[in-house]
Amino acid sequence: MTRHYQALIDHLSQISNLSRTNSLLGWDMQVNMPPKGAAARGAQIETISRIHHELLVSDRTPQLIEAATAELGTLAYDSVEAGVLRVAQREYELATKFPVEFVTKWAAIEAMAHDVWAKARANNDFKSYQATLEQIMDLARQRAAYLGYQTHPYDALLDEYEQGITSAHVGEIFSGHKDQLVELIAAISQHADRVDDRVLHQAYPIDRQREFGLAVTRALGYDYDRGRQDTSVHPFAISFSRDDVRITTRFNETWLNPALFGMLHEAGHAMYEQGSSAEFDHTPLAGGTSLGVHESQSRLWENIVGRSRGFWSWALPKLQALFPSQVGGVDLDTFYKAINKVQPSFIRVEADEATYNLHIMLRFELEMGLLDGSIRVADLPQEWNARFESYLGIVPPTDTVGVLQDVHWSAGLIGYFPTYALGNLLAVQYYNQAITAHPSIPEEITHGKFDTLLTWLNREIHQHGRKYTSEELTHRITGQGMDSAPYIRYLQHKYSEIYGL
């Protein structure tokens, strides 16, 4: 009865299996691979990527989509079948936008740029990276042209990560809360001495950090029968199926935060993938719908839950049991304030909740300017530093901790940064809906009970995988679009209390 649709599903599952296999090759490279295994691994990834691409762009894909569409007739928008056809069509279209020569050029610059960037960062030598970054920006403009856009090349790139959002919309959202963030941070700076986070900077043996992180993420609902945790230089979450979603952690022996909040963060990503509907596995509907929504899940668990007073009224005694000499004598209030210390700092990935979005806004402004030509690559360091001083009140002493800090541009990821900030906003919007539906959630969290919240997230977000776009999903849940007001209210409320503003 649905012969063509079944053939399409079979075809798409081959494509999915190739893509998941590539993910494993990548995961293993970062987690396990011995140092000298890189060259052969690169060749393996190249082979699997090429076969994946060939299968996706083969004539069979549009033929099967067309045949299945005709066969299925009119479908409800939110049916699985309609979702599969929509997302498969989009994947096919994105993959066929670029001529082969462009794909080759893009791959070549990607392969080369990482090392150039890494050396420039290590040597605080922006000049040595400048020509490469100029090439990358040229290619990014070409990429945008191939993808097509109406107003600004940025829109084309952003759409790959956050379907349907325009740079104008992001610009509005950002300018709608930038001043309030700057004000809040300035106010906090007046009372910086009210929070002391020295308790977090002590010797914390890694084995016990891991033990605590595993126990807490398991309590949240990350299913380790369908996941695992490993160590890597750059922490990440990755999915090989909804039943095999893994996280990695970077441990710091003398600072509790990176591994602890990193594990909560990555577990948030992982629970999203684990919650994707079982019937989506092997189809393009499996996984998370956009980077912004993905980030909303990681930030919700890391910050809204994991940096709340209620959470630590449950978790602190457990931490004290594992680290009696480090935190045995600390009270809840001191610990809660310590993990929420606000301090303008140079490095985005170490930024606190209040300053984080400002790090993103300046990158967004620079990317926009680089793409439309209003900012030259050569001027990036001073453009970076000027914004940094204006937004955060400090100036990076070197480019290493300034414009050179992120890997993204060297990997060709332009238009990616905003999704981090959008995730912060969405996290608060979604969480507010969850507690409207279940006012008991904050109280439950103080008892280490997280299943009401997780079940709500599963039902409203996770199970839908990629069936709805970020905007569709947000409208379904909140009745409106992305909005920075709840986020600002959340920060103002939280930090007024902590800093006694």
Added chain:
Amino acid sequence: MTRHYQALIDHLSQISNLSRTNSLLGWDMQVNMPPKGAAARGAQIETISRIHHELLVSDRTPQLIEAATAELGTLAYDSVEAGVLRVAQREYELATKFPVEFVTKWAAIEAMAHDVWAKARANNDFKSYQATLEQIMDLARQRAAYLGYQTHPYDALLDEYEQGITSAHVGEIFSGHKDQLVELIAAISQHADRVDDRVLHQAYPIDRQREFGLAVTRALGYDYDRGRQDTSVHPFAISFSRDDVRITTRFNETWLNPALFGMLHEAGHAMYEQGSSAEFDHTPLAGGTSLGVHESQSRLWENIVGRSRGFWSWALPKLQALFPSQVGGVDLDTFYKAINKVQPSFIRVEADEATYNLHIMLRFELEMGLLDGSIRVADLPQEWNARFESYLGIVPPTDTVGVLQDVHWSAGLIGYFPTYALGNLLAVQYYNQAITAHPSIPEEITHGKFDTLLTWLNREIHQHGRKYTSEELTHRITGQGMDSAPYIRYLQHKYSEIYGL
């Protein structure tokens, strides 16, 4: 100038990359995969295997081989090009021997049989496995027919693992040393009380077992910049390229042997793969030439080196430093005898050097009889037990520790067992050549110096990868074929001294 040959190499490297990728999917399944990840992983392996098979049997393979052969003209037999053409042709022919229906049937029985066997073994219930094993043997006969053979169906199956060796030849080699083994073991049994191995059965913390195993295998020459060690239920070595060759270990907290000698064994396999010529990577010449030669390398390091008195005169002080309470007071002679204790036992994988080949011989005889119909599956248990008593003087109390112990038949691996015994013989033949070339090797080993031996193995065996067959290689090295006489002399000399015969 060699355009067609280059195109062939490119084609073969795609095939190799797919096969290596499949190996990673399998390694991860055994080492890391969370319990519930199996179904999706199975689908991924199926996709990659199918694409690998399709590429190998595509018309492009023989076309490229033919074009390259014409282009290259007359080649020296031992040139890389001639080797690539030979092995590629053989791989292609093997892969095209079976009709699709047969491949499907074979895969179906493989997928089903493992569980049937595992349950039968757990319940000591051979009858519940009998029908499945009959099906497997039928398929194995069909497999042999598709492969083709002159004398006995066993030859066809054996040839897949040990090219060019016939069952008649194996039968000769086995009958040429079976009686001497039986006699030796009977003689040893008279003086069983002269060796006490209780020192090996104590509490040995796993962390320190691993530390010792890593230090020792590193000293042997296993390059951990191009390898790593993990834990798994069934220990194995696996290669993703010559620069990424990994081993796994099973630890026993109260018995030193499994992990210690297991690591030496797997490191032997790994050093073979690491020594394969760099120019063979991505070609079918990479890796080890046959299962027998591979086993010769693992057994050489595990037994000839790792169970020698000289080795432990270097290694025992290191073991004592790590395990002072367990072995601090033991002298070299006692320890050396303990690790060489001979004791007829039921389980092949735990057998000592002297009894091991008898375990193989009885399996070989049974497989031969099952294939030619002279033994019925229904009679296997009594056929097994009768041989066991005659060769080893003991009768398995249950089929679980008898005919049901091995996974091989349930995985369709018929004709595989002899390679283990051939490996034991080849190990002694090769080692004798090495010390003829470098008489200093035994003395060097007492100082923990292994590079003369490893360099010799690299030059004579490892670097050649699959360029020569097992027989060709053995003739090049020893000037003659496989021979059990050196093995018997080695055992007689070693155990006469240990047991004072």
